Amino acid sequence: MRAARLPALLLLGLVAAACATPRHAPGALPDLRPGERPALDTDEAGLWMQMDRLEEALRTSGTLLGDASVERYLGGVLCRLAPDYCGSVRLYVVQTPHFNATMAPNGVLQVWTGLLLRAENEAQLAYVLGHELGHYLRRHSLQMWRDVRLKTNVVAFFSVLAAAAGQGYAGPLAQLVALGSVLAFSRDNEREADEVGFELMARAGYDPREAPRIWEALEREREAAGRSAPLIFFATHPPTAERIATLREQAERAYAPEQVWRVGRAEWVAATARIRPVLLRDELRLRDFARTAVLLDRLLAAEPRSGLLRFYQGEMFRLRAGEGDEGRALAAYERALAADDPPVEIHRSVGLLRLRRGERVQARAAFERYLAAVPAAEDRAMIESYLERLR
Amino acid sequence: MRRAGLGPVLLLALAVAGCARYALVEPRTRTVADLYTVEPQIPWSATTDDEWEVWTVDGPSLQAVQFLNGLADGKPLVRARGDEKRPVFRKDMTPSEISELVTDSLAAIGARKVRVVNLRPAPFGGMPGFRFDLDYSTRDGLDKKGTVAGAVVKDRLYLILYAGLAEHYYDKHREAVERLIESVRMK
Numbered sequence: 001m002r003a004a005r006l007p008a009l010l011l012l013g014l015v016a017a018a019c020a021t022p023r024h025a026p027g028a029l030p031d032l033r034p035g036e037r038p039a040l041d042t043d044e045a046g047l048w049m050q051m052d053r054l055e056e057a058l059r060t061s062g063t064l065l066g067d068a069s070v071e072r073y074l075g076g077v078l079c080r081l082a083p084d085y086c087g088s089v090r091l092y093v094v095q096t097p098h099f100n101a102t103m104a105p106n107g108v109l110q111v112w113t114g115l116l117l118r119a120e121n122e123a124q125l126a127y128v129l130g131h132e133l134g135h136y137l138r139r140h141s142l143q144m145w146r147d148v149r150l151k152t153n154v155v156a157f158f159s160v161l162a163a164a165a166g167q168g169y170a171g172p173l174a175q176l177v178a179l180g181s182v183l184a185f186s187r188d189n190e191r192e193a194d195e196v197g198f199e200l201m202a203r204a205g206y207d208p209r210e211a212p213r214i215w216e217a218l219e220r221e222r223e224a225a226g227r228s229a230p231l232i233f234f235a236t237h238p239p240t241a242e243r244i245a246t247l248r249e250q251a252e253r254a255y256a257p258e259q260v261w262r263v264g265r266a267e268w269v270a271a272t273a274r275i276r277p278v279l280l281r282d283e284l285r286l287r288d289f290a291r292t293a294v295l296l297d298r299l300l301a302a303e304p305r306s307g308l309l310r311f312y313q314g315e316m317f318r319l320r321a322g323e324g325d326e327g328r329a330l331a332a333y334e335r336a337l338a339a340d341d342p343p344v345e346i347h348r349s350v351g352l353l354r355l356r357r358g359e360r361v362q363a364r365a366a367f368e369r370y371l372a373a374v375p376a377a378e379d380r381a382m383i384e385s386y387l388e389r390l391r
Numbered sequence: 392m393r394r395a396g397l398g399p400v401l402l403l404a405l406a407v408a409g410c411a412r413y414a415l416v417e418p419r420t421r422t423v424a425d426l427y428t429v430e431p432q433i434p435w436s437a438t439t440d441d442e443w444e445v446w447t448v449d450g451p452s453l454q455a456v457q458f459l460n461g462l463a464d465g466k467p468l469v470r471a472r473g474d475e476k477r478p479v480f481r482k483d484m485t486p487s488e489i490s491e492l493v494t495d496s497l498a499a500i501g502a503r504k505v506r507v508v509n510l511r512p513a514p515f516g517g518m519p520g521f522r523f524d525l526d527y528s529t530r531d532g533l534d535k536k537g538t539v540a541g542a543v544v545k546d547r548l549y550l551i552l553y554a555g556l557a558e559h560y561y562d563k564h565r566e567a568v569e570r571l572i573e574s575v576r577m578k
Contacts (some may be wrong), residue, residue, distance in 0.1 A: 062503040062532035095503065285495045287476040321481060352487055381511035382486055382521065 029139045034084040044105070044139075046324060051106040058092060058108070065093040065113055065275065072269040077126055080131050081200045087137070092311045097282040099218060103132035105139065115271055115277040118218070118295065120302055122264025123210035126201045134196030161313040194243065198250050207261035208254040212247040217298055219244070225291035277343060280312040307342030310335045311349075319348060326353055344373040349382065355386060364390045410568060413438050420553055422578065424460035426544065427516045430574035432567045441470060448564060454555030456568055461547035468496040475499070482546040486510060486521035489548065494525070502527040503534075515542035515549070516575035525554065536561040540572045551575075 038044035058064070071093055081087035089107045100112040109132060115153040119125045134140075189298070202208045253260070272279075283292055296313045303309060314332030317325040333350050351366035367383050367390075377383065416435040422428050423444065435446035435456070438459050444458040445451055462468065467477035478495045481488075487510065494505040505527040513522040520542030537554035553568040555561030 044467070060531050060532050062528040115417070282498075287495075287496045288480055344520075348487070352485060355485065356483060376510050378506075379487060379490075379510035379523075381509070385512040 001258075005012050016088045027110040027250045030138055034254040035088050048106040051104045051108060055090070055104070055106065058110075059092075060377065063094050063096065065095040065278075067093065067275055070116070070271060070275055073267075074125070074129075075159060077122060078109070078129055078133075080204050081126055082137075085133065085137070089133070095278075095282065096278050097279070097286055101128050101132050105136070107136065109133075111134075113279050113282065115273070116275070117283060118221075119214060119268070120208060120217075120265070120299075121268045123201065123262060124265075125268070126204065127197055127211040127214065128204045131193045132197070133200060134193030135189065137196060138189070138192055140193065165286045191246075194247065195250075198247065198254075202254045205260075205262045207263045208251040210252055210263065212244050215244050215247065220298070221291050221294045224294040225288060231388035255316030276308060280308070284312065284315055284319060287319065289316055292316050305340045307346075309338050311342050311346050314346070315349060318353060322381060329353055346391040348379075350384070351383070355390075360390050395409055395553050399496070409435070425574050425578070426461065426549065429571050429576075432570045442466075451558060454560040455553070456571065457550075457552045457554070458550060459541075459550035459552065461544075461549055463547055468492060469500050469541065480548050484548075485486065486512070486523075488539075489521070489541065489543075490523050490539075493552070497525075497527060499532045501534070503530060503553055504528055513540065515540055516577045518544055518577060519540045522572075526557075534558070538565075538568065540575075544577075 034219040038048055040158075050235060061160065071091060074093065075086070075091055078089060078091060082089075091109045091111060094110050094112045096112050096114060097117070098112055100110070102110045109129070111129075115125070119128070141366055154189050161331035198208065198211055201211065263346060267317055272294050283295070287291075292317065296309060296316065299310050300306065314329045314336060317332060318328035330350065330353055333342075333346055333353075336346055347370035348364045351363050351370060354366055356359075364387060367387050371377065371383055371387075374380075409433070413436040416431055416437045418434055420428050420430055422510060433445075433448070435448060437444060437446045439445065441464055441511045444457060444460060446456040446458075447454060459468070460479050464482040465479055467479045467529070469477060471477045477499055478492050480492060484492065490507045490510050494507055497505050505525065508524040510521065510523040512519070514520055520540065522540050525537035525539065526534075527537070534557035535554055536557045537552060539550060539552045541548065541550035545551075551568075551572055553561075553565075
């Protein structure tokens with residue numbers, strides 16, 4: 001682990017020198033040094049100041065998840081990836097069911113909870129964080145900002161940003177996206193960030209083969225959702241076949257079978273277990289059932305014994321309420337009850353469906369189990385009124 | 392960057408200023424949705440927004456009574472933007488499912504950490520109905536409280552949703568709203 005303590009910059013230099021792609025695209029800027037803040041008389045300082053203001057708004061907004069243990073865990077992964085920069089990056093966990101991570105030039109790293117629901121292990125998260133760190137270290141925002149300014153002017157830059165931020169995103173997301181610089185970085189920037197992310201994760205000992213896996217999983221979800229519901233991350237990070245192929249090649253090259261690689265599945269599951277019900281509920285609130293179905297199938301393939309995931313699969317069918325969905329929901333609830341640790345609300349959901357189907361005896365049994373499991377339920381009086389009707 | 396965030400807000404403010412016409416609701420018997428009457432205890436300012444009739448004293452972002460006047464089967468509580476999908480009302484929903492429809496719709500338009508409190512059966516103008524309270528916060532991090540009364544009448548959903556800032560504004564007219572809900576009489 002001595003290698004990890006060497007300045008990341010140096011490591012990146014060594015790594016990049018070994019790669020076929022030039023380390024810096026033409027017109028690129030020197031890497032940001034650990035702890036570096038731009039001199040006050042520069043345009044970069046102006047850009048940072050704008051971001052500092054948005055950061056202040058983010059900090060007091062109602063959008064943060066506010067779970068200290070999850071923040072600590074993610075901060076740990078960040079520091080493992082880039083020990084020299086972890087002091088200058090501020091990580092915020094934003095509660096929104098979309099898959100995204102963004103990095104602002106002043107070191108504000110946003111991790112959206114849709115990403116926490118979708119990554120299957122620590123290594124996949126490490127890759128995404130590494131990619132964002134790549135944009136930060138290479139000052140891609142500044143590069144983009146200068147580039148746009150050369151061609152147009154400041155006002156145009158901001159109006160383009162505003163338009164992009166407003167496009168297809170709900171109001172509350174727009175500002176979040178703006179803070180993370182929604183304008184797609186250039187293809188060179190993206191390639192460079194991928195390269196940095198990939199190298200950071202591999203240097204930190206994370207299994208490089210996990211990098212293309214998360215892209216592939218997201219691509220399947222995107223296909224299921226169709227054009228009507230883009231995953232926000234893809235708006236700025238197109239998962240081109242070329243990109244996935246490149247990552248796969250790099251992974252195969254870097255992967256040495258004799259080395260012990262970290263995947264961090266157990267750590268990941270332990271760190272995210274407590275917030276998972278909230279994330280799954282948030283996902284269902286989007287009512288984007290096609291994408292949720294693909295997501296749940298993938299998560300269930302890895303955890304077939306999860307009563308929680310099976311319950312939310314039932315919830316998805318119950319809320320979709322299409323032809324045959326009642327039966328599908330009940331079947332999923334039954335499997336959840338036979339699996340590990342189904343949440344207690346399952347009895348209420350079963351009761352509501354049985355009630356709708358006129359299955360009085362089963363409805364009553366389910367509601368009684370619910371009240372026995374949660375005597376102080378906020379809907380106790382209502383459930384008791386259903387029971388009254390069923391007697 | 393601030394402009395990016397302000398743009399839509401500004402547009403919205405202009406839109407509101409341009410469209411919202413407030414009319415005085417005097418404290419005397421008033422018909423709602425051609426279905427029932429209420430007896431307001433205090434004067435309110437009223438406007439409409441899609442299927443909703445909105446009454447406020449200090450401004451809708453501070454506190455408002457919102458009447459949902461007969462939402463039909465298959466319709467969403469809040470309008471979708473662009474390609475987004477919204478939870479929809481189904482005429483066979485139980486009060487449990489209606490409370491879920493309300494929380495998920497609020498979440499869809501930006502409410503955070505929405506929680507239903509004390510869901511209970513309660514007559515709505517003599518019809519079988521329900522009540523529940525709400526806790527949530529806005530995207531700007533302000534805490535809000537709400538209370539909801541409603542019923543499904545002839546397959547349509549009728550709601551009286553009162554919400555306001557937890558600090559001061561919700562409590563300010565809470566009693567007047569309780570009296571208002573008690574005064575509901577079917578026509």
